[in-house]
Amino acid sequence: MDKLLEILRGVNPDVDFTKEKDLFGSHILDSLSLVMLIPDLEETFDIEITPADLLPENFESAETIYAMITRLQENG
Amino acid sequence: MKNILEYLENAAEMFPEKIAFADEFSTITYRELLLKAQMIGSVLIRKSIGRSPVAVLLGKTPESLAALMGVVYSGCFYTVLDAEMPAARMNAILKDLAPAAVLTDQSHEAQLKQTNFNGPVLFMEDLFSEQPDREALSRVRAKSIDTDPVYVLFTSGSTGVPKGVVVCHRSVIAYTEWVGKTFHLNENTVFGNQTPFYFSMSVLDLFSTLRNAATLYIIPKKLFVFPAKLIDFLRERNVNTLYWVPSALAIVSNWKLFDYTPAPFLQTVLFAGEVMPAKVLNYWAAHLPETLFANLYGPTEVTDICAYYVVNRVFDDAESIPIGNACDNCDVLVVTPDGREAKPGEEGELLVRGSFLAMGYYNNPEKTAESFVQNPLNPYFPEPVYKTGDIVKRNSLGELLYVTRKDFQIKHMGYRIELGEIEACVYASGEIESCAAIYDADADQIILFYQSGTVDSPAISEALRNRLPKYMLPSRLIRLDHMLYNQSGKIDRNRLKLKYESEYKAAVPHKKGAEHN
Numbered sequence: 001m002d003k004l005l006e007i008l009r010g011v012n013p014d015v016d017f018t019k020e021k022d023l024f025g026s027h028i029l030d031s032l033s034l035v036m037l038i039p040d041l042e043e044t045f046d047i048e049i050t051p052a053d054l055l056p057e058n059f060e061s062a063e064t065i066y067a068m069i070t071r072l073q074e075n076g
Numbered sequence: 077m078k079n080i081l082e083y084l085e086n087a088a089e090m091f092p093e094k095i096a097f098a099d100e101f102s103t104i105t106y107r108e109l110l111l112k113a114q115m116i117g118s119v120l121i122r123k124s125i126g127r128s129p130v131a132v133l134l135g136k137t138p139e140s141l142a143a144l145m146g147v148v149y150s151g152c153f154y155t156v157l158d159a160e161m162p163a164a165r166m167n168a169i170l171k172d173l174a175p176a177a178v179l180t181d182q183s184h185e186a187q188l189k190q191t192n193f194n195g196p197v198l199f200m201e202d203l204f205s206e207q208p209d210r211e212a213l214s215r216v217r218a219k220s221i222d223t224d225p226v227y228v229l230f231t232s233g234s235t236g237v238p239k240g241v242v243v244c245h246r247s248v249i250a251y252t253e254w255v256g257k258t259f260h261l262n263e264n265t266v267f268g269n270q271t272p273f274y275f276s277m278s279v280l281d282l283f284s285t286l287r288n289a290a291t292l293y294i295i296p297k298k299l300f301v302f303p304a305k306l307i308d309f310l311r312e313r314n315v316n317t318l319y320w321v322p323s324a325l326a327i328v329s330n331w332k333l334f335d336y337t338p339a340p341f342l343q344t345v346l347f348a349g350e351v352m353p354a355k356v357l358n359y360w361a362a363h364l365p366e367t368l369f370a371n372l373y374g375p376t377e378v379t380d381i382c383a384y385y386v387v388n389r390v391f392d393d394a395e396s397i398p399i400g401n402a403c404d405n406c407d408v409l410v411v412t413p414d415g416r417e418a419k420p421g422e423e424g425e426l427l428v429r430g431s432f433l434a435m436g437y438y439n440n441p442e443k444t445a446e447s448f449v450q451n452p453l454n455p456y457f458p459e460p461v462y463k464t465g466d467i468v469k470r471n472s473l474g475e476l477l478y479v480t481r482k483d484f485q486i487k488h489m490g491y492r493i494e495l496g497e498i499e500a501c502v503y504a505s506g507e508i509e510s511c512a513a514i515y516d517a518d519a520d521q522i523i524l525f526y527q528s529g530t531v532d533s534p535a536i537s538e539a540l541r542n543r544l545p546k547y548m549l550p551s552r553l554i555r556l557d558h559m560l561y562n563q564s565g566k567i568d569r570n571r572l573k574l575k576y577e578s579e580y581k582a583a584v585p586h587k588k589g590a591e592h593n
Contacts, residue, residue: 051336
């Protein structure tokens with residue numbers, strides 16, 4: 001989880017990602033930052049994120065992103 | 077036909093129970109749309125503000141489109157305000173437009189309060205309590221003529237001050253007739269709408285839907301960020317027609333969405349608003365071999381579009397897609413700096429004449445006189461043309477090719493250079509999300525900003541060295557985590573220039589400041 005928070009802070013250093021629950025609605029994540037975020041996540045956690053994983057509910061908060069990572073690691 | 081409301085009335089008569097507009101949460105049938113628009117129109121008529129601007133500040137919903145039609149029913153013309161724009165910009169627009177009223181709803185009240193607007197405010201929640209006043213509506217209609225404005229849409233001027241483009245019924249009708257006939261739209265057409273209603277491209281979606289009694293689905297914005305269900309959304313609603321900006325089409329190709337979910341149901345895919353990278357088109361065309369693709373070109377000042385090219389051959393990843401030829405009932409001229417018609421292959425500025433032309437800029441005679449000028453090739457009678465500021469040329473097939481913005485054509489080391497040509501080569505060099513070349517005139521240097529998850533500067537440099545003459549190579553390549561975009565989703569070159577000057581350019585002592593100290 002700490003590694004994830006570090007990556008997210010790289011996307012936007014001004015946000016407290018432990019508290020934010022609506023990353024899209026509050027315009028913190030957009031299509032461009034997502035394009036940057038995905039390769040970072042894939043490399044750091046050794047997972048493959050496919051378009052099927054690009055659901056709003058997977059990217060609501062640091063917690064939901066972490067849950068997705070854990071799931072992909074288990075399935076991988 | 078002289079009024080765009082005839083489109084709505086015909087559709088409501090023929091297909092009253094058909095869905096006209098819908099989003100994720102709500103739908104509106106043609107019968108409901110007509111009724112709501114007439115109710116709103118009746119309330120506005122009672123305010124006796126006729127033939128004045130009314131600003132509409134609402135979310136992107138089916139009901140907001142009823143509000144636009146309601147404004148037109150009252151004999152007024154509408155301006156769609158972007159609910160997400162900064163308060164300062166909204167203030168600038170409201171000041172320039174000085175609307176006779178603002179039409180909003182309770183969820184946007186707080187935003188309106190942040191501005192200095194102190195005129196009448198109407199809330200959507202209060203407008204549907206009384207039946208339409210048919211007598212008043214007919215009275216207003218009888219007086220309307222086809223050169224009355226339908227709307228004023230604000231575009232960001234190159235100086236950063238928005239300009240309101242005034243477009244009348246005749247222009248919208250001439251344009252919408254061309255769209256419908258050229259792309260064979262009919263009551264089976266189902267649009268998947270991407271562009272915002274404050275952006276000129278949505279004029280095609282909105283009025284083509286009404287003209288053809290088609291159906292338009294507003295695609296939720298979040299599906300362009302998290303696109304897992306983007307194609308499913310289109311399939312579930314039987315969407316067959318798209319008119320998107322290339323960056324939206326690029327989301328599909330970047331994520332290779334068609335590799336997971338094919339979309340053979342898409343019959344017509346139109347695009348405009350910025351240069352379409354051939355690479356993106358090639359991905360779409362490879363996966364949709366039966367689909368018609370067309371590149372549309374034009375500024376807000378010619379309603380939306382003045383020239384188009386139906387894709388009929390395969391393009392190399394580094395090639396530019398032509399902008400083709402003039403639309404029906406519209407004419408384009410290519411004029412050289414010395415004021416004559418360009419020969420085939422010769423570059424010149426693109427001028428547009430005909431009914432698609434806007435009336436000018438609202439409350440701005442100076443800017444209007446700069447861009448809407450007498451046809452330089454016709455000294456015999458008054459004939460306005462719009463100067464697009466775009467440099468084009470004709471290829472050997474007689475198709476128009478977009479070369480660059482007049483402002484992007486630079487002289488560097490004595491050579492005339494199109495920054496767009498450099499960008500096209502960068503796009504062809506690998507998986508580039510976005511790029512923009514700017515020119516630092518003081519230092520006589522070309523600077524390239526790019527965004528890419530996989531390609532780095534040395535790789536781009538090498539690719540450019542293989543494709544471009546030495547004098548076209550950028551002096552600096554700057555990788556950005558996020559490209560800068562303006563409100564309509566286009567690359568914001570003004571902000572990139574400022575960013576370059578403040579963050580990257582080697583600090584030069586401020587001479588003025590030094591003198592004063």
